[in-house]
Amino acid sequence: MKKGWLWPVGITLVLMIHVGFGLTVAFIAASDPSFAVEPDYYEKAVHWDDRSRQQNTNRKLGWSCEAKIRMTSGLDNSGELRVKLLDAQGTPLSDASLSAEVFFNGRAKHRTSLKLMPVNKEPGVYISALAVGFDGAWTVRVSASKDSNVFTNEQRVFVIPASGG
Numbered sequence: 001m002k003k004g005w006l007w008p009v010g011i012t013l014v015l016m017i018h019v020g021f022g023l024t025v026a027f028i029a030a031s032d033p034s035f036a037v038e039p040d041y042y043e044k045a046v047h048w049d050d051r052s053r054q055q056n057t058n059r060k061l062g063w064s065c066e067a068k069i070r071m072t073s074g075l076d077n078s079g080e081l082r083v084k085l086l087d088a089q090g091t092p093l094s095d096a097s098l099s100a101e102v103f104f105n106g107r108a109k110h111r112t113s114l115k116l117m118p119v120n121k122e123p124g125v126y127i128s129a130l131a132v133g134f135d136g137a138w139t140v141r142v143s144a145s146k147d148s149n150v151f152t153n154e155q156r157v158f159v160i161p162a163s164g165g
Contacts, residue, residue, distance in 0.1 A: 036108035054152055062088025063151045067140040069102070069159045071132045079132030079159075083116055085124050085144055085151075092124020096146040102130060105137045105156075135159045 029035065038044065044051070064086050071079040081102060085093040098116040116126035137156055144151045 033107050058151055061149055061151055065142050065153050067155055067157050069138055069157050071161060077131050077133045079130050081128050081130045083126045083142055094123045096144045098126045098144045101141040103139055104134045105139055132159060135161045
């Protein structure tokens with residue numbers, strides 16, 4: 001090889017290293033389980049008026065709910081989601097249909113959809129089994145319907161380990 005060909009090979013090599021580094025960083029960023037984008041964010045933005053109407057309906061109903069996530073065992077990540085649903089007067093709402101979307105904030109890409117069942121001896125209380133892999137901040141999005149009324153709620157719930165620490 002002549003000396004004149006050495007610098008183009010060097011530049012090409014530097015460019016290839018740069019592209020390889022960029023692809024490696026992009027792969028690492030895309031495979032990070034803690035990174036998530038809101039699913040259907042564009043569709044939700046297009047239907048922003050629907051969400052605003054639902055928030056007005058929530059205010060008119062005056063219903064409230066309190067969600068709790070409890071780890072029942074730290075060994076197998078078993079736990080439960082427990083939601084208490086109250087009407088505007090603070091009376092428990094029984095015979096409602098509840099569903100929830102639940103996710104650990106540090107792994108927001110992994111979401112769980114649940115159907116909650118009423119607890120017989122506790123009016124207005126609904127539960128569902130939930131795999132609780134992490135303690136810390138979780139987001140719970142509840143949708144409750146009774147008769148022709150639909151109520152939605154989103155709240156942050158903090159989970160502590162089953163050992164109490």
